[in-house]
Amino acid sequence: MSLKIYQFPARDDNYGVLVHDPDSGLTASIDAPETAAVKAALAQNGWKLTHIFTTHHHQDHVEGNAALKSETGCRIIGPRGEAAKIPGLDDEVGEGDTFKFGNYEVEVLETPGHTLGHITYVIPQGKVAFVGDTMFAMGCGRVFEGTHEMMWNSLNKLRGLPAGTTIFAGHEYTLSNARFAVTIEPDNAALKERLAKVEALRAEGRPTLPTTIDKELATNSFLRACEPEVKAALGMQDAQDWQVFGEIRTRKDNA
Numbered sequence: 001m002s003l004k005i006y007q008f009p010a011r012d013d014n015y016g017v018l019v020h021d022p023d024s025g026l027t028a029s030i031d032a033p034e035t036a037a038v039k040a041a042l043a044q045n046g047w048k049l050t051h052i053f054t055t056h057h058h059q060d061h062v063e064g065n066a067a068l069k070s071e072t073g074c075r076i077i078g079p080r081g082e083a084a085k086i087p088g089l090d091d092e093v094g095e096g097d098t099f100k101f102g103n104y105e106v107e108v109l110e111t112p113g114h115t116l117g118h119i120t121y122v123i124p125q126g127k128v129a130f131v132g133d134t135m136f137a138m139g140c141g142r143v144f145e146g147t148h149e150m151m152w153n154s155l156n157k158l159r160g161l162p163a164g165t166t167i168f169a170g171h172e173y174t175l176s177n178a179r180f181a182v183t184i185e186p187d188n189a190a191l192k193e194r195l196a197k198v199e200a201l202r203a204e205g206r207p208t209l210p211t212t213i214d215k216e217l218a219t220n221s222f223l224r225a226c227e228p229e230v231k232a233a234l235g236m237q238d239a240q241d242w243q244v245f246g247e248i249r250t251r252k253d254n255a
């Protein structure tokens with residue numbers, strides 16, 4: 001049987017995600033934004049927590065680590081680059097590392113910028129990636145600890161995910177991102193169409209995530225900083241990709 005993935009809202013605008021392998025019975029929580037919300041999601045599905053896959057050290061991603069570990073004995077996997085900041089960490093992982101989750105192989109990508117140690121988990125057999133706060137639907141995380149060049153290199157890594165990859169991210173920021181994106185790319189028809197869909201979904205209180213790499217390559221202006229039409233729209237035809245990314249990120253920070 002294939003992986004079962006359950007996304008649920010947590011805190012104000014976070015998403016929690018449970019990944020369950022029916023064959024092995026293993027269940028991983030992608031980050032642990034809120035103990036009660038993770039426990040409710042587990043109960044609703046009748047799953048027992050065996051792992052937490054931590055993407056980065058921010059409180060809204062590790063808040064539940066200690067309580068969930070003491071209640072379930074789950075194993076916590078997280079970024080080597082910020083291991084000291086991850087409560088309850090058992091296994092440190094970094095770029096190119098792989099580990100088994102049941103019969104599935106999980107691959108680790110280092111995607112620093114939002115934080116210096118931020119990692120992304122990819123399960124190729126499930127055609128799915130968990131990007132934390134590196135990328136959002138039509139957006140990306142704020143560059144708190146790294147540089148614009150570092151964050152662009154991380155997003156550029158995500159550009160290389162296979163077509164059809166489903167992407168789960170840490171927050172529901174899509175409406176704000178979409179409204180901003182049309183100011184960067186007013187002539188992007190796919191973007192305008194997606195903005196309308198996002199407005200309709202949010203008006204009904206429905207999630208806009210998960211997304212796919214294909215949708216993001218077409219409508220995520222941060223991810224599209226290397227595209228000639230984006231550079232032209234900003235009058236930055238001759239700039240480096242990361243500089244164009246930096247201009248877009250700075251505009252969003254100040255929006």
Ligand code: ZN
Binds near residue numbers: 056061133
């Ligand atoms: Zn964060």
Ligand code: FE
Binds near residue numbers: 058060061133170171
């Ligand atoms: Fe976050």
